[in-house]
Amino acid sequence: xxxxxxxxxxxxxxxxxxxxxxxxxxxxxxxxxxxxxxxxxxxxxxxxxxxxxxxxxxxxxxxxxxxxxxxxxxxxxxxxxxxxxxxxxxxxxxxxxxxxxxxxxxxxxxxxxxxxxxxxxxxxxxxxxxxxxxxxxxxxxxxxxxxxxxxxxxxxxxxxxxxxxxxxxxxxxxxxxxxxxxxxxxxxxxxxxxxxxxxxxxxxxxxxxxxxxxxxxxxxxxxxxxxxxxxxxxxxxxxxxxxxxxxxxxxxxxxxxxxxxxxxxxxxxxxxxxxxxxxxxxxxxxxxxxxxxxxxxxxxxxx
Amino acid sequence: xxxxxxxxxxxxxxxxxxxxxxxxxxxxxxxxxxxxxxxxxxxxxxxxxxxxxxxxxxxxxxxxxxxxxxxxxxxxxxxxxxxxxxxxxxxxxxxxxxxxxxxxxxxxxxxxxxxxxxxxxxxxxxxxxxxxxxxxxxxxxxxxxxxxxxxxxxxxxxxxxxxxxxxxxxxxxxxxxxxxxxxxxxxxxxxxxxxxxxxxxxxxxxxxxxxxxxxxxxxxxxxxxxxxxxxxxxxxxxxxxxxxxxxxxxxxxxxxxxxxxxxxxxxxxxxxxxxxxxxxxxxxxxxxxxxxxxxxxxxxxxx
Numbered sequence: 001x002x003x004x005x006x007x008x009x010x011x012x013x014x015x016x017x018x019x020x021x022x023x024x025x026x027x028x029x030x031x032x033x034x035x036x037x038x039x040x041x042x043x044x045x046x047x048x049x050x051x052x053x054x055x056x057x058x059x060x061x062x063x064x065x066x067x068x069x070x071x072x073x074x075x076x077x078x079x080x081x082x083x084x085x086x087x088x089x090x091x092x093x094x095x096x097x098x099x100x101x102x103x104x105x106x107x108x109x110x111x112x113x114x115x116x117x118x119x120x121x122x123x124x125x126x127x128x129x130x131x132x133x134x135x136x137x138x139x140x141x142x143x144x145x146x147x148x149x150x151x152x153x154x155x156x157x158x159x160x161x162x163x164x165x166x167x168x169x170x171x172x173x174x175x176x177x178x179x180x181x182x183x184x185x186x187x188x189x190x191x192x193x194x195x196x197x198x199x200x201x202x203x204x205x206x207x208x209x210x211x212x213x214x215x216x217x218x219x220x221x222x223x224x225x226x227x228x229x230x231x232x233x234x235x236x237x238x239x240x241x242x243x244x245x246x247x248x249x250x251x252x253x254x255x256x257x258x259x260x261x262x263x264x265x266x267x268x269x270x271x272x273x274x275x276x277x278x279x280x281x282x283x284x285x286x287x288x289x290x291x292x293x294x295x296x297x298x299x300x301x302x303x
Numbered sequence: 304x305x306x307x308x309x310x311x312x313x314x315x316x317x318x319x320x321x322x323x324x325x326x327x328x329x330x331x332x333x334x335x336x337x338x339x340x341x342x343x344x345x346x347x348x349x350x351x352x353x354x355x356x357x358x359x360x361x362x363x364x365x366x367x368x369x370x371x372x373x374x375x376x377x378x379x380x381x382x383x384x385x386x387x388x389x390x391x392x393x394x395x396x397x398x399x400x401x402x403x404x405x406x407x408x409x410x411x412x413x414x415x416x417x418x419x420x421x422x423x424x425x426x427x428x429x430x431x432x433x434x435x436x437x438x439x440x441x442x443x444x445x446x447x448x449x450x451x452x453x454x455x456x457x458x459x460x461x462x463x464x465x466x467x468x469x470x471x472x473x474x475x476x477x478x479x480x481x482x483x484x485x486x487x488x489x490x491x492x493x494x495x496x497x498x499x500x501x502x503x504x505x506x507x508x509x510x511x512x513x514x515x516x517x518x519x520x521x522x523x524x525x526x527x528x529x530x531x532x533x534x535x536x537x538x539x540x541x542x543x544x545x546x547x548x549x550x551x552x553x554x555x556x557x558x559x560x561x562x563x564x565x566x567x568x569x570x571x572x573x574x575x576x577x578x579x580x581x582x583x584x585x586x587x588x589x590x591x592x593x594x595x596x597x598x599x600x601x602x603x604x605x606x
Contacts, residue, residue, distance in 0.1 A: 045392060
């Protein structure tokens with residue numbers, strides 16, 4: 001029995017029988033049973049030396065994050081994640097603690113949202129660990145929330161606080177799955193996305209897809225606490241990225257209600273109105289009475 | 304507009320509207336519509352320097368193969384592939400011809416089987432190209448064919464010829480999707496898998512999952528043509544791997560009929576009976592009247 005055979009046996013032991021998964025790890029493909037005709041699907045790949053370093057993150061951290069970034073994408077559509085597939089590249093000679101830690105983190109995040117790991121592929125990697133996760137989910141019965149539906153006059157809102165994610169949140173964030181569903185059920189979400197590249201970049205994606213512009217009120221952006229450095233807190237909030245909070249558009253009367261009701265307060269998540277959707281294209285940043293055009297920042301890779 | 308924005312626009316231009324895909328590339332997740340409650344899912348990752356080298360394969364070759372290895376996994380379940388998600392890592396400074404060639408190969412293989420590319424993720428890679436493909440498919444109305452159903456007395460059969468794949472077939476093989484479906488419709492397939500690691504390794508997976516053993520008739524193995532070297536043609540057939548043919552078990556009377564009818568002859572694919580399923584565990588290789596135990600060969604990574 002080779003090391004790989006043992007690895008398969010180990011992974012099978014970690015993925016217990018699930019009535020939703022008639023065929024799990026071990027065959028050429030997995031077979032799952034769906035309750036919905038609609039299926040959400042997303043993929044994200046994390047690479048060592050680009051997205052993470054084992055100087056700063058443990059294998060468990062990396063595994064958890066690799067799962068959570070995908071769960072965040074399903075949240076951004078107001079969907080429910082169901083299944084995950086893993087593809088992992090490992091440098092030859094990696095200690096067993098690396099794949100086991102990765103899997104522990106992947107499974108911890110999956111279990112938290114009742115996501116079944118249904119299959120995977122492990123490979124040698126010439127240099128560095130690579131983790132690619134695909135998550136499948138079902139849309140909300142009310143339908144999905146796209147990036148492209150924001151209407152002129154809508155309020156722009158965010159969950160939580162932005163900026164300084166690299167201090168630790170980027171490894172330990174909570175995908176806003178429950179939050180997105182609750183918002184979708186209580187009000188009219190015209191457009192939504194998760195903030196992965198930073199508000200200063202992502203707001204261009206939501207408005208660009210919607211064919212509208214936006215004005216952002218700098219003073220209204222909820223900013224996380226962080227140490228003083230050569231960049232302002234506002235710059236951190238706009239361009240650090242990896243907040244994994246929700247950015248959404250909703251009619252102003254729904255926004256008013258959300259600000260008063262704060263329906264996510266019981267799970268410790270604030271809601272802030274940071275601006276409004278405009279007919280004029282582009283994004284402007286308002287400081288008091290002054291407006292300056294915002295230049296897109298952050299990086300874009302997901303398509 | 305950054306390079307990444309242009310890349311997304313380019314990819315969108317390559318993935319035309321498809322009625323099965325209400326939301327394709329460009330949102331946080333894709334949304335697809337399914338006709339079946341059952342869903343097949345598989346993932347495979349190819350890494351430069353491990354699975355391929357650009358000295359031997361073009362970006363188009365690599366893209367085609369990355370898609371086809373996954374299509375072959377869906378074929379192995381007798382399913383029909385429908386959708387694909389891509390995750391790609393590219394070294395900074397890669398010429399545009401690399402991602403464009405990869406995508407051309409991925410799309411060529413997908414289009415051939417009417418598979419829609421519904422989303423993806425492109426990243427920097429610290430060193431070397433990484434391509435991970437997830438394929439989703441639907442099971443045959445008759446059900447799926449697993450690795451685990453082979454019965455004592457069944458014949459073991461293969462499509463096509465084995466060995467010497469590295470001479471070129473490993474980059475240009477045809478996933479046996481149509482072949483698997485046709486076999487599933489015309490006879491009782493008790494177990495099936497695709498040959499990726501080589502018959503000498505893969506036969507242990509099929510028999511192991513089925514809780515049976517096998518005897519393989521060395522003289523009955525259909526071997527591809529190849530040059531003389533220090534290994535026998537039989538060794539090539541058993542352990543080269545990457546044949547991407549089907550190995551299946553079927554009752555002896557169905558095997559007889561398949562050998563006479565050769566129902567895949569019109570698409571140029573032969574069917575050969577290479578042995579039989581035995582109660583005795585393990586795999587024995589028969590040369591004339593002599594039997595020797597076969598030791599597992601090849602490598603195993605898919606789970």
